[in-house]
Structures are given as structure tokens and as C-alpha cells.
Amino acid sequence: MLSLAPEKVAAAQADAAAQGRQQSVPLIEVKGVRKEFPGVVALDDASFCLRRGTVHALMGENGAGKSTLMKILAGVQPPDKGVFRLNGQDVTLSSPLDALEKGIAMIHQELNLMPYMTVAENIWIRREPLNRLGLIDHGRMNRMTQELLQRLSIDVQADSLIRDLSISARQMVEIAKAVSYDSEVLIMDEPTSALTEHEVAHLFRIIKSLRAQGKGIIYITHKMNELSEIADEVTIFRDGRYIGCMQTERLDRDEIIRMMVGREVTDMFPKEEAKIGDVVLSVQKLTLDGVFHDVSFELHSGEILGVAGLIGSGRSNVAETLFGVTPASSGHITIFGREVKVSSPQVAMDHGMAFLTEDRKDTGCFLNLSILENMQIAVLNDDNMTAGFVRQKAITELCENMSATLRVKAPGLYERVENLSGGNQQKVLIGRWLLTNPRILILDEPTRGIDVGAKAEIHRLISKLAGQGVAVIMISSELPEVLGMSDRVMVMHEGRVTGILDRSEADQVSIMQLAAH
Incomplete structure (x- = not known):
């Protein structure tokens, strides 16, 4: 039997004690x-x-x-x-x-x-x-x-x-x-x-x-x-x-x-049954060369159309083309029964569209500007001007009410957006587009980086807007969100639409099968 010298035993015990500490x-x-x-x-x-x-x-x-x-x-x-x-x-x-x-x-x-x-x-x-x-x-x-x-x-x-x-x-x-x-x-x-x-x-x-x-x-x-x-x-x-x-x-x-x-959150997906109305947006064979091809679908007033698919499926690219950020190579976009060439975001906004981008830092918020400046930028138009001057008091009041509705955590409207948490930056961006009173609202990852309580609030707001007749396109990487909020789900894979499912037939398995088509 091998035995160690007492000094070696003591050293080993000391090492073990040190490791334990x-x-x-x-x-x-x-x-x-x-x-x-x-x-x-x-x-x-x-x-x-x-x-x-x-x-x-x-x-x-x-x-x-x-x-x-x-x-x-x-x-x-x-x-x-x-x-x-x-x-x-x-x-x-x-x-x-x-x-x-x-x-x-x-x-x-x-x-x-x-x-x-x-x-x-x-x-x-x-x-x-x-x-x-x-x-x-x-x-x-x-x-x-x-x-x-x-x-x-x-x-x-x-x-x-x-x-x-x-x-x-x-x-x-x-x-x-x-x-x-x-x-x-x-x-x-x-x-x-x-x-x-x-x-x-x-x-x-x-x-x-x-x-x-x-x-x-x-x-x-x-x-x-x-x-x-x-x-x-x-x-x-x-x-x-x-x-x-x-x-x-x-x-x-x-x-x-x-x-x-600090409170109960009883319903993460407060989807209300909205009255689905007429077709407000019709997309036929929309194509952006090298990115997506022959995308066709219809969107009704009061409807939430979820868009699912893996990263690289072309979901966000379709949204950007609908809003005129990257005009289509070919295809047709019909808004409220009239074919429109959406050549720029301004054209899209003139036809009642709003678009929440997925990347709030690079393409959404102006980080070095205040909450007020970020929100009001979308409504500095003729409707809020008198004799060529901005009706600043009225616009500020609108922004204050929107900030309160979305529960933006900040000292006030003059706080720089870069000082806010990621989720509060997202709320400011949502508030900007809601101030335009859109009839067609495109949301790309609307709850990314937002906590569970705020998610429920955003979902409730989306459902309320649909109840008021707003047509919503909601792109999300989170399948529970897509399934919980959508009336129909459009699935994309490698730039093509692989299926459109009604709420009653959509589940995670069917969506993933289409997403990995």
C-alpha cells in the first residue's frame, strides 16, 4: 500500500482546502x-x-x-x-x-x-x-x-x-x-x-x-x-x-x-375577436430580384396577418418593399382598391401605411434626439401646422399622451432616447407610428427585447387597433406570439410564400414544416 510522507499529506490537504475556499x-x-x-x-x-x-x-x-x-x-x-x-x-x-x-x-x-x-x-x-x-x-x-x-x-x-x-x-x-x-x-x-x-x-x-x-x-x-x-x-x-x-x-x-x-399578468396574448372587413391591401407576384419572388397575399381591415419564417426567409425584405424602402423589381400592390407604385416610404405613408422596423438602433430610433423629437417626426405635416408654423403645443400633448399610454419609463419627453432601455426605445418607436393613425400597420418584431409585462401591453394595443379596423401585418420570430395574435399566418421560406394558414389550423408543427419547406 502506497503511503505519503506527512508533509506531502499536509500539502495536499492545504491544496484541497484552498480549492474548496x-x-x-x-x-x-x-x-x-x-x-x-x-x-x-x-x-x-x-x-x-x-x-x-x-x-x-x-x-x-x-x-x-x-x-x-x-x-x-x-x-x-x-x-x-x-x-x-x-x-x-x-x-x-x-x-x-x-x-x-x-x-x-x-x-x-x-x-x-x-x-x-x-x-x-x-x-x-x-x-x-x-x-x-x-x-x-x-x-x-x-x-x-x-x-x-x-x-x-x-x-x-x-x-x-x-x-x-x-x-x-x-x-x-x-x-x-x-x-x-x-x-x-x-x-x-x-x-x-x-x-x-x-x-x-x-x-x-x-x-x-x-x-x-x-x-x-x-x-x-x-x-x-x-x-x-x-x-x-x-x-x-x-x-x-x-x-x-x-x-x-x-x-x-x-x-x-x-x-x-409586481402584479399579475393574466393574459399574454389578449387577442380579441375583431370584425374582419374588406380587402385593404392586395399583393400580387411581388418580387425583389435576388431576395424574394412572386409573393402574393391579401390583407383585410381588422385582421392581424402573422408572418413566420426562419431568418433569411425574406420576411423583413417584403415588409421593407411594401413600405417603399426597397422598391419592388416587379409585381403589383393594390391599396384600398387602387394600384399604387410604392416608390418611397412617403408614398406608403400617404396611403395610410406605417412600418415598425426590426432594428430600432440602425433604422428606427434617432438615438441622440429626445423622445419628443423621435415621436413627432412622423406627424410634422400640414395637419399639424398653421400658417407655415408647427403647432408645437398640440404635438407635444399628443406625444405626452402616447408616452403615457405605452408606459415609457423616462424622466420626460426631453430625455435622449439613447439613455432609455432597449424596450423603452421600442415603445417610443411604436408611439411614433401610432401617432400617424395608420390604416395599415406593418410591425417587424414588435416585442423584440421587451419584457413580459410590456409584451402583454403591446399585444393588447395591437388587438385594440385591429378592433378599430386597422389592418395589421405582424412579423415575429416567436411562434407563440404568431399563434396567439394572428387571424391568419403567412409562412415564408427562402424568399417564397410556402403557405397561408387560418388561425384554426395553425400550430407550431404546421408552421415549422412550411418554414423549412
């Missing part, structure tokens, strides 16, 4: 954090704890303080007060670079890639490999990037320009960039908002691999179904305060919703 010490511990912005307390005595080798989900309504706390942890914003510990040691995170050097990387909800640079240049920025002359070794950098992408099974080329990639591909590049730092802590803010089900499953495999390596992952999400799939623990914030934490095995969906919103 390391495992018991939280990877990140946050206590008493406060952060104020002009007129808003974003965080108030907030606390949080992340253990090594776990995925910790963070949930709460938009404006609850989740992203603010994560930006503080990532060194983007300084706290007003609070204690931060990393591996049991007090730390100060003075900048994003400082946080990265301390082992904390963050994937932001609004992507921060540089569009005119390549995938490789984005991933290794400030860390580029150099040759003997001190110049960037692009060949080696591309090889390093391709190896990283292959290791993560991400189907993107290292030398591709970011601007040429889809939103979902850009999201995967952001993930690869964060993984490339080999950080101990990885913060993911709504990472699946632009991903297909297949891509989400792929991301989850990456996350589980990182967890097995002992990494700590903070995962911000609004999607309840993701919690049991990926999270070990769930912490809930409300109005900038820590509300509670629970283990995933003790997960109670209704309890989480109550903790998030």
Missing part, C-alpha cells in the same frame, strides 16, 4: 450598488452574486436596471456607490478595457461591431498579431479568426465585412469576440433576440461548454422558456432593486412574472 468564494459579488441618471434612479441598493461554473439568468422589466448593472460590471459606466468583489477581492472597474483585463467580457444587446471592418479586425481589435516589422499580420489574424469560428462552429468567414452579414451572423461574431478574450466572466445581454431556433441551440451548446470550463455566465433574457434550458439560477430585478433569487429546479413561471412586474 476558491469554489465557495463567489466569482462576482455585488452589494449596495446605486446609479442615478438625470431624473431617474436606475439602481438602488442593488445586489448580485455569480458562482463559478454557473449560468445565472437576470430578469426584470425594461428599465429594471439589469443592463445598467451589467454595464457597470463591464466598466462602461461608473457606479455612484457600491461594493464590487471579483474572486473575493475588492475591485474598481474604471473602463471596458480595465474590465477585460480583469477577466470580464460583455456582449451588449445593441451590437457594437464596426460595419466597415472585417470579422477578424473586429474580433482582434487592439490585440492584432504583429509581424517582425511591427505591422499587423493579416494572414495570421485571419487564420486565428477562422480557427476560433470553426471551434465554435460559426459559419462565417474571417475576411467578411460586418456590413455584409445578417443581424444573426453579427450576433454570433459578437459571441466569438467575447469568447476570444478567454474571460472568467461572460455577460450576455439578450443574446438570442436575433437568432433562429437552430442558432439558439448552437449558442446554448457554446454556453454549456464554457460553463463546463468553470466560466461564470450572466445571461439577461426576457424569454421564460430559456431559463430551464440554460440557467442554474435566476435573479429578478424591479425598479432598480434586487427582488429575489431562485434555483432553476424550483422555477415557478407565474412567481417570476409576479416578482418582475
Whole structure:
């Protein structure tokens, strides 16, 4: 029988004790954090704890303080007060670079890639490999990037320009960039908002691999179904305060919703039976060369037509063509019985159409302008002018009422939109188009990045508009939303309509069969 010398036994016991202490010490511990912005307390005595080798989900309504706390942890914003510990040691995170050097990387909800640079240049920025002359070794950098992408099974080329990639591909590049730092802590803010089900499953495999390596992952999400799939623990914030934490095995969906919103949310899809009227929009053989082909459908007043399909199916492209953003190559659009050549968004608006784009940052909100300026821009027309002057008081009152109706969380209408949470930015964008009193409303991912309470409010608003006779086209990647809100569902695959289902015959299986046609 092999025996160890007493000193070796003591050393082994000391190592084991040290490892045990390391495992018991939280990877990140946050206590008493406060952060104020002009007129808003974003965080108030907030606390949080992340253990090594776990995925910790963070949930709460938009404006609850989740992203603010994560930006503080990532060194983007300084706290007003609070204690931060990393591996049991007090730390100060003075900048994003400082946080990265301390082992904390963050994937932001609004992507921060540089569009005119390549995938490789984005991933290794400030860390580029150099040759003997001190110049960037692009060949080696591309090889390093391709190896990283292959290791993560991400189907993107290292030398591709970011601007040429889809939103979902850009999201995967952001993930690869964060993984490339080999950080101990990885913060993911709504990472699946632009991903297909297949891509989400792929991301989850990456996350589980990182967890097995002992990494700590903070995962911000609004999607309840993701919690049991990926999270070990769930912490809930409300109005900038820590509300509670629970283990995933003790997960109670209704309890989480109550903790998030402070009230019952009884009906996520408050679909009302609206009177379906006459055809208001008829689309025949609409084609945009190289993107979609021979798209035909009809839309009735009071109807909600859901549009489903995988990323790349052409759903958003059809919406942009209907609104004149990218005029059609061929085909016919008939609005209220009259054929119209929709050559620009102004033509679409003149015919009673409004369009909520899927990307609120790049093609929706004017982030550096105020809530008032963002909302009123769609109604600065002859109807709101007298003798060539804008009736500002009347327009401001309209915007105030819309902001209150949508429950936009902000100090006032003069707050810059870039200071709002993603979900409140979405509400401002919705409010802009509702002020135009549209007769045909096209919504592309209307609840992306919006919390469960606000989703129910948006759904209720959509249902109310349909009840008033507004014809609604609602594009969504979330099948429960499509099934819960639509009177009919149009399914697309690779630029073609593969089927249109009545509400009574639509289910997840039938939609996915058509989407993967």
C-alpha cells in the first residue's frame, strides 16, 4: 500500500482546502450598488452574486436596471456607490478595457461591431498579431479568426465585412469576440433576440461548454422558456432593486412574472375577436430580384396577418418593399382598391401605411434626439401646422399622451432616447407610428427585447387597433406570439410564400414544416 510522507499529506490537504475556499468564494459579488441618471434612479441598493461554473439568468422589466448593472460590471459606466468583489477581492472597474483585463467580457444587446471592418479586425481589435516589422499580420489574424469560428462552429468567414452579414451572423461574431478574450466572466445581454431556433441551440451548446470550463455566465433574457434550458439560477430585478433569487429546479413561471412586474399578468396574448372587413391591401407576384419572388397575399381591415419564417426567409425584405424602402423589381400592390407604385416610404405613408422596423438602433430610433423629437417626426405635416408654423403645443400633448399610454419609463419627453432601455426605445418607436393613425400597420418584431409585462401591453394595443379596423401585418420570430395574435399566418421560406394558414389550423408543427419547406 502506497503511503505519503506527512508533509506531502499536509500539502495536499492545504491544496484541497484552498480549492474548496476558491469554489465557495463567489466569482462576482455585488452589494449596495446605486446609479442615478438625470431624473431617474436606475439602481438602488442593488445586489448580485455569480458562482463559478454557473449560468445565472437576470430578469426584470425594461428599465429594471439589469443592463445598467451589467454595464457597470463591464466598466462602461461608473457606479455612484457600491461594493464590487471579483474572486473575493475588492475591485474598481474604471473602463471596458480595465474590465477585460480583469477577466470580464460583455456582449451588449445593441451590437457594437464596426460595419466597415472585417470579422477578424473586429474580433482582434487592439490585440492584432504583429509581424517582425511591427505591422499587423493579416494572414495570421485571419487564420486565428477562422480557427476560433470553426471551434465554435460559426459559419462565417474571417475576411467578411460586418456590413455584409445578417443581424444573426453579427450576433454570433459578437459571441466569438467575447469568447476570444478567454474571460472568467461572460455577460450576455439578450443574446438570442436575433437568432433562429437552430442558432439558439448552437449558442446554448457554446454556453454549456464554457460553463463546463468553470466560466461564470450572466445571461439577461426576457424569454421564460430559456431559463430551464440554460440557467442554474435566476435573479429578478424591479425598479432598480434586487427582488429575489431562485434555483432553476424550483422555477415557478407565474412567481417570476409576479416578482418582475409586481402584479399579475393574466393574459399574454389578449387577442380579441375583431370584425374582419374588406380587402385593404392586395399583393400580387411581388418580387425583389435576388431576395424574394412572386409573393402574393391579401390583407383585410381588422385582421392581424402573422408572418413566420426562419431568418433569411425574406420576411423583413417584403415588409421593407411594401413600405417603399426597397422598391419592388416587379409585381403589383393594390391599396384600398387602387394600384399604387410604392416608390418611397412617403408614398406608403400617404396611403395610410406605417412600418415598425426590426432594428430600432440602425433604422428606427434617432438615438441622440429626445423622445419628443423621435415621436413627432412622423406627424410634422400640414395637419399639424398653421400658417407655415408647427403647432408645437398640440404635438407635444399628443406625444405626452402616447408616452403615457405605452408606459415609457423616462424622466420626460426631453430625455435622449439613447439613455432609455432597449424596450423603452421600442415603445417610443411604436408611439411614433401610432401617432400617424395608420390604416395599415406593418410591425417587424414588435416585442423584440421587451419584457413580459410590456409584451402583454403591446399585444393588447395591437388587438385594440385591429378592433378599430386597422389592418395589421405582424412579423415575429416567436411562434407563440404568431399563434396567439394572428387571424391568419403567412409562412415564408427562402424568399417564397410556402403557405397561408387560418388561425384554426395553425400550430407550431404546421408552421415549422412550411418554414423549412
